[in-house]
Amino acid sequence: xxxxxxxxxxINVLLLIxxxxxxxxxxxxxxxxxxxxxxxxxxxxxxxxxSRAMQDMNSDPEWIKIQEKYKGEREKLAQEQMRFYxxxxxxxxxxxxxxLMQFPLILGLYQSIIRTMAQTxxxxxxxxxxxxxxxxxxKTDLLPLNSRFLWxxxxxxxxxxxxxxxxxxxxxxxxxxxxxxxxxxxxxxxASQPTASGTPDQSAQMTKMMSIYMPLLMGYLAYTLASGLAxxxxxxxxxxxxxxxxxxxxxxxxxxxxxxxxxxAEKSKK
Amino acid sequence: MTKKTFxxxxxxxxxxxxxxxxxxxxxxxAATSWPGITADxxxxxxxxxxxxxxxxxxxxxGTLAWRYPETPARxxxxxxxxxxxxxxxxxxxxxxxxxxxxxxxxxxxxxxADARDRFIASAAFASDTIIAPSADFNIxxxxxxxxxxxxxxxxxxxxxxxxxxxxxxxxxxMDHNVYAFDANSGNERWVxxxxxxxxxxxxxxxxxxxxxxxxxxxxxxxxxxGSIRWRADAEDYVxxxxxxxxxxxxxxxxxxxxLALDTENGSQLWTATSGGNVTASAAFYEDGxxxxxxxxxxxxxxxxxxxxxxxxxxxxxxxxxxxxxxxDDLIIIPVTQSADKWVxxxxxxxxxxxxxxxxx
Numbered sequence: 001x002x003x004x005x006x007x008x009x010x011i012n013v014l015l016l017i018x019x020x021x022x023x024x025x026x027x028x029x030x031x032x033x034x035x036x037x038x039x040x041x042x043x044x045x046x047x048x049x050x051s052r053a054m055q056d057m058n059s060d061p062e063w064i065k066i067q068e069k070y071k072g073e074r075e076k077l078a079q080e081q082m083r084f085y086x087x088x089x090x091x092x093x094x095x096x097x098x099x100l101m102q103f104p105l106i107l108g109l110y111q112s113i114i115r116t117m118a119q120t121x122x123x124x125x126x127x128x129x130x131x132x133x134x135x136x137x138x139k140t141d142l143l144p145l146n147s148r149f150l151w152x153x154x155x156x157x158x159x160x161x162x163x164x165x166x167x168x169x170x171x172x173x174x175x176x177x178x179x180x181x182x183x184x185x186x187x188x189x190x191a192s193q194p195t196a197s198g199t200p201d202q203s204a205q206m207t208k209m210m211s212i213y214m215p216l217l218m219g220y221l222a223y224t225l226a227s228g229l230a231x232x233x234x235x236x237x238x239x240x241x242x243x244x245x246x247x248x249x250x251x252x253x254x255x256x257x258x259x260x261x262x263x264x265a266e267k268s269k270k
Numbered sequence: 271m272t273k274k275t276f277x278x279x280x281x282x283x284x285x286x287x288x289x290x291x292x293x294x295x296x297x298x299x300a301a302t303s304w305p306g307i308t309a310d311x312x313x314x315x316x317x318x319x320x321x322x323x324x325x326x327x328x329x330x331x332g333t334l335a336w337r338y339p340e341t342p343a344r345x346x347x348x349x350x351x352x353x354x355x356x357x358x359x360x361x362x363x364x365x366x367x368x369x370x371x372x373x374x375x376x377x378x379x380x381x382x383a384d385a386r387d388r389f390i391a392s393a394a395f396a397s398d399t400i401i402a403p404s405a406d407f408n409i410x411x412x413x414x415x416x417x418x419x420x421x422x423x424x425x426x427x428x429x430x431x432x433x434x435x436x437x438x439x440x441x442x443x444m445d446h447n448v449y450a451f452d453a454n455s456g457n458e459r460w461v462x463x464x465x466x467x468x469x470x471x472x473x474x475x476x477x478x479x480x481x482x483x484x485x486x487x488x489x490x491x492x493x494x495x496g497s498i499r500w501r502a503d504a505e506d507y508v509x510x511x512x513x514x515x516x517x518x519x520x521x522x523x524x525x526x527x528x529l530a531l532d533t534e535n536g537s538q539l540w541t542a543t544s545g546g547n548v549t550a551s552a553a554f555y556e557d558g559x560x561x562x563x564x565x566x567x568x569x570x571x572x573x574x575x576x577x578x579x580x581x582x583x584x585x586x587x588x589x590x591x592x593x594x595x596x597x598d599d600l601i602i603i604p605v606t607q608s609a610d611k612w613v614x615x616x617x618x619x620x621x622x623x624x625x626x627x628x629x630x
Contacts, residue, residue, distance in 0.1 A: 119405075120303040120349075120364075121390060121429055121469055121509060122591070122606075125524065125549060128484075128507050140507070143467045143484045144426060144444045156387070 003130075006104060010112035011130050012138075018145060019137050026149025029113055029228055030235050036109050037239040040102045048247045053090050055189050060088075110232065117147060117228045119155045147228065154228030170223045172230035177219030179237035184211035185254040187244050303364070304549065304591035305604040306351025306392060307613070311597045313373065317359055318604055318626075319348035320612055324361045324369070325628065326376060329598045332615060332624035336376025338369070351592075355395040356414070360402070362389020368402050370416055380416030387427070391471070396434035396453040401441065403428030409441050409449070411456055420456035422449055431471035431511075433479065440493065442468030442481050450496055462496035464489050470511040470551070473519070478533065480519055482508035488521050488529070490536060502536035504529065509549040510593065513559065518573060520552040526563055528552070530575060542575040550593040553601070555618060560601050562590035568603065568620060581620040585611050 013035070018028040037044075057063050063084060070077040085092060118124035124144065131138050147154040152172065159168035188211060222230035244250045305320035315335060318325040322342035326335040338361075339346075346363050352371075353360040358379055359371040366387055370379040387406035394401040399419055400412040405427040411419040426445035433440050434453055441449045444467040450459040466485020473480045478499060482488050484507050490499040506523035513520045518539070519531040526544035531537065546563030553560045558572040566589060570578040583590070588608030595602050600623060601616045611625040 120388075121549070122303040124469075125507075125509055125547075128524065129547070140485045141446070141466050153387075
């Protein structure tokens with residue numbers, strides 16, 4: 001079912017894009033990633049909206065009062081929280097549900113890119129069996145797909161040898177790590193106020209940790225995987241930032257380190 | 271680090287591992303394919319490239335003579351059928367090297383490591399030169415000491431083995447071209463565009479060679495100047511090399527249709543169906559030829575396309591995707607992605623004689 005309803009249509013769309021728009025697999029990956037992001041945009045928009053409502057709740061004076069009132073009474077606080085959600089029309093699951101719904105599409109996109117970048121006869125044989133029979137648009141002389149894009153062979157990990165260096169440079173891994181970091185920083189709201197008890201916000205700490213570890217992990221993945229997937233990660237990150245920007249939810253101040261330093265310096269002067 | 275942070279990081283690591291496993295392991299670099307087998311009838315040995323090893327099996331009973339390397343090497347797998355080159359067995363790996371192995375004891379003679387991508391095609395052997403097409407867009411000519419003689423640059427990956435008449439090498443490429451060059455010097459004789467990628471070796475007979483393309487065509491070319499004699503419709507992709515014997519050309523397309531063509535003009539003599547997907551070539555024997563299918567069927571047909579017998583392999587999983595070899599009146603077939611038997615040998619009546627399952 002997964003194969004029939006997700007992978008096969010995705011692969012055929014990918015090949016259709018390849019056929020008519022440049023006959024380059026790098027361009028096909030970029031356009032297909034953007035296409036999937038556009039298709040899932042309503043879900044993303046809903047998710048962003050719900051997340052924003054949840055964030056706004058944290059700074060709502062009424063909610064802060066409730067937290068202070070029931071400090072130490074966990075069960076009661078939970079009941080009040082549910083009541084507050086109902087009153088304000090907030091659904092705590094509405095921010096994660098769109099993400100869950102998008103997950104199969106993103107995974108399908110990822111898998112279909114891998115399958116289309118057939119690197120062995122067995123993989124290419126399987127790919128040809130997935131092309132819809134009688135596809136008027138798929139010309140057999142297109143095979144093998146052109147997997148050279150910019151300096152990369154999209155089927156291989158990206159490592160560039162420079163004459164004066166004794167080691168190869170994984171350019172795409174660095175780009176993936178940087179764009180992942182930027183994405184997570186730009187999408188993260190500024191740290192909220194300390195909690196009623198005066199302790200630092202744990203979720204903010206977690207987010208901060210994640211914004212460091214995830215880009216490193218993604219960079220490592222891009223270093224070991226085929227550069228076609230690294231290209232997909234980069235485009236996906238950029239498209240993610242663009243979607244948040246369209247919704248006016250990008251926190252540029254999070255990456256303006258110089259501004260923060262100036263503010264801190266000014267504060268300390270005062 | 272709080273407990274929640276720790277859990278979150280573990281979840282992130284798991285997500286990365288999931289994505290990584292979806293990619294099929296290490297960068298598609300550890301990709302698998304169908305195994306390859308070659309037989310040396312004089313030595314009574316069949317050489318099998320399958321996963322981490324090249325195995326030497328006695329054809330009579332399937333006992334293991336040796337395996338190379340003795341201990342599996344990280345990230346090195348073999349799938350291209352080995353080539354017998356004098357006392358050496360030549361096997362390209364799926365990383366980027368060509369290995370020369372002593373045919374007697376399985377010891378490494380040398381390793382050629384100048385390529386930048388995997389060797390999917392089997393090497394050809396002519397005039398003490400090993401012709402090894404690589405997926406790095408080059409065809410390497412290596413001497414018997416493992417040094418590079420010359421290389422021919424192509425415009426795409428190379429998955430098809432070359433053939434040689436002793437002095438000239440004919441090498442099809444996935445770039446839609448067939449390259450003919452002098453085996454000793456590498457000097458170009460001619461290049462012909464055949465209009466489709468070629469993933470399987472050509473068949474050569476009487477100054478004509480025959481190729482089947484992923485452009486769904488069968489094409490006959492003159493070896494003298496590369497001119498095209500005729501083209502015929504293959505009705506589907508063709509992954510297997512054409513087989514030719516006494517004027518009968520057999521081509522099996524991916525859907526399993528067996529096309530018998532007249533070598534003179536490409537006209538269809540007859541067709542037969544195998545009932546499954548096919549990526550293996552037909553293997554000739556005295557009474558006819560053998561076809562194996564992905565759904566583990568072995569079919570013996572006579573030269574008019576009539577079925578002599580059909581058998582199904584007695585294994586729980588796997589497929590027949592590689593061309594069998596027929597030696598010592600045995601049909602020796604490698605099994606792709608099998609849980610138990612990696613090779614099965616049948617007699618010419620389709621009865622299982624022996625099987626080979628490697629020890630850990």
